[in-house]
Amino acid sequence: MKWNWPFAWHILPVILRGMVITIEATVLGMLLALILGLIWAMLLILPNRWLFWSTRGLTEFIRDTPLLIQLFFCYYVLPEIGITVPALLTGITVLGINYSAYTSEVYRAGLQNIPRGQWDAARALNFTAAQTFIRIILPQALPPIVPAMGNNLIAMFKDTPLLSTITVMEMLNRAMIIGDKTFRYLEPLTIVGILFLIISLLASALIGFTQRRILVRR
Template sequence: MKWDWSAVNAFMPHFWDGLEVTLQALALGSLLSFALGLVWALLMTPTLPHARTHSRGWYPLVRWPVGVVTEFVRNTPLLVQLFFLFYVLPEWGLTFSALATGVFAIGLHYSTYTMQVYRAGIEAVPAGQWEAATALNLPRRRTWTAVILPQAIRRVIPALGNYVISMLKDTPMLMVITVLEMLGQARLYSQQHFQFTEPLTVIGVAFILISYLASLLLRALERRLVR
């Protein structure tokens, strides 16, 4: 089989459409997973410095359902969640666009992982920081926003970056709910024109390049935060 550059040129308009959808899903899914993961982490994390290793969270009645929900989501395949949200929820009157459903599914799924990352970062903040905030009589919100979270998030940037790359590699799953991201566009083009090598190769190279650029950006961000 010979490499056909004309097939590459013909596929490129479809590639750019798929790339736009992939980047949208990645950016919005990442923002949702980071924000929702932080919410889960705060609900599962002690609010009193002296109770950091013994507290059950803000309230046992809050911590228990949050723990059940996050464990269920984390232990359920993303593919199953996509099918449920896109094909089952409409039976109950909840209908969303395919892209919105995919973004929500990815964000929700990965929020259960970023939650653990945030919790590790919060636990890594020295106890003296909590004690200093208490000694200064800082309000609870000020303690979290000005003292604890800035230090915790700085520590977990590399781990969060790894999940961004994982989310990128999971975006092809959106194809099962009719979202034509990069791989979906390549698959559709290949079936229509019976040319598989060129579109799939372009997609593979694109994933490598995007992942590499994301790694470089995250390293630069990490160095900047360290300074």
């Protein structure tokens, strides 16, 4: 079977429409991961043993089980308990929760890099705990972790094809539907692969650039 250019051009717009959903899922999923991850990280530094171990256990479990099964679990079990939402929303939620387990580690590393003296100085100036965290600690902890978060973003982007297994019409799903209908899998699957490659490489280059900028600034 040979590569068929007219066919490839013909299906490209259909696949590109899937990219909108892919990017939507990535952006919203990452937003959720950033928020949840920060919450986990804060629970981990609070001096409460019960909170620490339950947060630890939850993130560990999330990180040690396949995203695919997590997706299946939520996709099939949520309707059973009366929650019926579009598949895309389920997918975004699961992606966000899954990656929050990784972003929490990134936040934690960033927070650990803030010297003890910064907390002490804030205490000496009589800031409240919340003020200290929001105005003193976070502004210092966040810039250095931007590249690591960027890497998580790319990783999540590359995980979005899994959403095709729960009927989300992102790029891979569209490609497979085209393949099933025409029995030509080579063109659609290769196109999807190349699109992923282009975006990942561009994003990696952007992260490398940001990383150098941040290093220079320090």
